[in-house]
Amino acid sequence: MGQLKDIPFEEESLEIKDRVKKYWNNRAEGFYEMRCHEIESIKASRWQKEIMNNAPSGNIKDLNNKTENNDTKNIQPETLKILDIGCGAGFFEIILGKLGADITGIDLTENMVSKACEMIKHYGLNEKARALQMDAENLSFADESFDMIITRNLTWTLPHPIEAYGEWKRVLKKGGVLLNFDAEYAKGAHNLKQPENLAHRLISDELKDECHEIYHMLTISNLSRPDWDKEVLRKLGFTSIETDPGFGSRIYIEQDEFYIPDKMFMIKAIK
Numbered sequence: 001m002g003q004l005k006d007i008p009f010e011e012e013s014l015e016i017k018d019r020v021k022k023y024w025n026n027r028a029e030g031f032y033e034m035r036c037h038e039i040e041s042i043k044a045s046r047w048q049k050e051i052m053n054n055a056p057s058g059n060i061k062d063l064n065n066k067t068e069n070n071d072t073k074n075i076q077p078e079t080l081k082i083l084d085i086g087c088g089a090g091f092f093e094i095i096l097g098k099l100g101a102d103i104t105g106i107d108l109t110e111n112m113v114s115k116a117c118e119m120i121k122h123y124g125l126n127e128k129a130r131a132l133q134m135d136a137e138n139l140s141f142a143d144e145s146f147d148m149i150i151t152r153n154l155t156w157t158l159p160h161p162i163e164a165y166g167e168w169k170r171v172l173k174k175g176g177v178l179l180n181f182d183a184e185y186a187k188g189a190h191n192l193k194q195p196e197n198l199a200h201r202l203i204s205d206e207l208k209d210e211c212h213e214i215y216h217m218l219t220i221s222n223l224s225r226p227d228w229d230k231e232v233l234r235k236l237g238f239t240s241i242e243t244d245p246g247f248g249s250r251i252y253i254e255q256d257e258f259y260i261p262d263k264m265f266m267i268k269a270i271k
Contacts, residue, residue, distance in 0.1 A: 015217075016159045016214065016217050016218060017108070017159055019210070019213075019214055019217070020108070020157050020214060021108050021109050023210055023211060023214060024088075024107075024108070024109040024111075024112055025109045025110065025111040025112070026111075028089065028109065028111035028112050028114070028115050029111075029115075031088055031089050031112070031115070032089040032115040032118070032119070034089075034257070035088065035089040035090065035091045035119070036089075036119070037257065038091060039091060039094050039095060039119075041256075043251055043252070044095045046250065046251050047091075047092075047095055047251060048095050048096070048099060050247070050250065050251070050266075051092075051096065051150060051179060052099070054177060054179055054268055055080060055147075055148055055177060056080070056147050056148060056175060056176060056177050079102070080100075080101045080102065080147050080148060081101075081102050081103075081104075081145070081146045081147045081148070082096060082101050082102065082103040082104070082146060082147065082148045082149070082150060083103075083104050083105075083106070083141070083145070083146040083148070083149045083150070083171065084096075084103060084104065084105040084106070084149075084150050084151070084152075085106055085136045085149060085150070085151040085154060085164075085168065086106070086107055086108075086136060086151050086152065086153070086154030086157075087105025087106060087107045087112070087113075087116050087131055088107060088112050088115075088116065088152075089112060089115040089116055089119055090105060090115065090116030090117070090118075090119035090120055090129070090131055091119075091152075092105065092150060092152070093105045093116060093119065093120055093125065093129035093130075093131060094119060094120070094123050094125060094129070096129075097120070097123070097125040097128040097129035098123070098125070100128065101128065102128060102129075103128065103129045103130075104129075104130050104131075104132065104146075105129070105130070105131040105132070106131070106132050106133070106134035106136065106139070107131065107133065107134070108133070108134070108135055108136065109133075110133055113131045113132065113133045116131035117130075117131050136151075136154060136158065136164050136167070137158060137159075137160050137163050137164045137167060138167065139167045139168075139170070139171055141171045142171070143170055143171065144170075144171065144172065144173045144174065144176075145171045145173070146171055146172055146173060146176060147172075147173055147176050147177070148172075148176055148177045148178075148179070149168050149171070149172055149176070149177070149178045149179070150178075150179045150180075150181070151168075151179070151180050151181065151182075152181040152182070153181065153182060153183070153185070153264075154182070155180060155182045155220070155229070156182055156183070156184070156185050156215075156218065156220055156221070156225075157214070157218070158218075158220065159218065159219075161220050161229075161232075162232055162236075165229075165232055165233060165236055166236055169236055169237065169238060169271055172271045173271070174271055175270065175271065176270070176271050177268065177269070177270055177271075178233075178238070178267070178268070178269045178270075178271070179266060179267070179268055180226075180229065180266070180267040180268075180269075181247065181264055181265075181266050182225070182226070182264065182265065182267070183248070183260075183262040183263060183264045183265065184221075184225050184262065185215065185262050225265070226243040226245070226265050226267050227243070229243075229267050230243055230267065233267070233269045237271075238269035238270065238271060239269070239270050239271070240268075240269070240270045241267070241268070241269045241270075242267070242268045242269075243265060243266070243267050243268075244265060244266040244267075244268070245263070245265045246265075247264055247265055247266035248263050248264030248265065249263070251264070252264070
């Protein structure tokens with residue numbers, strides 16, 4: 001892979017970040033509605049199981065059998081501080097807050113953070129969950145603040161993914177776990193207007209076109225992932241780095257309103 005490099009020109013990075021921020025601000029209302037549906041769907045328990053099965057050892061009590069039977073009542077993770085980077089409308093804050101985890105979500109976009117706070121309040125989880133506006137590439141948390149970091153469909157949008165990975169490692173405790181759920185969305189940008197792309201069926205063509213343009217402004221769109229991510233994490237000093245290219249097929253079994261043709265992978269790394 002050679003030297004670790006991000007986008008070389010700061011003005012280009014700022015343009016991309018501004019466009020990404022505007023795009024997701026415009027998507028916030030519809031995104032909130034979709035996540036409300038997803039929280040009440042079978043996918044919520046699948047996400048709970050996948051995430052908690054990969055949590056730092058010693059944090060989870062009797063989770064496997066309960067999630068297998070879709071019985072998540074009274075499942076209490078021991079003190080587990082989670083950072084959700086790119087939290088969107090607050091999906092992980094709800095499903096993990098319900099399990100008893102202490103979870104903080106951050107997002108670059110004001111409208112998404114507002115929706116996440118609304119979601120947290122609706123489910124009565126203000127004591128367990130919170131959402132803050134923050135840049136994933138420049139976190140304001142102290143070193144070694146979290147046991148676990150999770151992020152979903154975010155890394156492909158970042159102008160400086162290497163810098164972001166470095167920041168995530170900084171705020172993760174020694175022995176902590178990073179879980180990155182993402183896909184090569186840029187390479188599948190043409191799928192946005194395909195009939196089988198059910199998750200985007202209600203998005204306007206104008207927003208789809210804007211998303212397509214953003215995809216191809218990003219350096220990461222030309223990389224081979226998740227192999228590229230694995231090498232970056234290795235050079236940053238993470239240990240026990242694993243990739244799971246079949247992850248998405250365990251979550252998105254049905255071709256329903258959440259279905260996207262691009263295959264999601266999981267990256268797990270331990271600090």
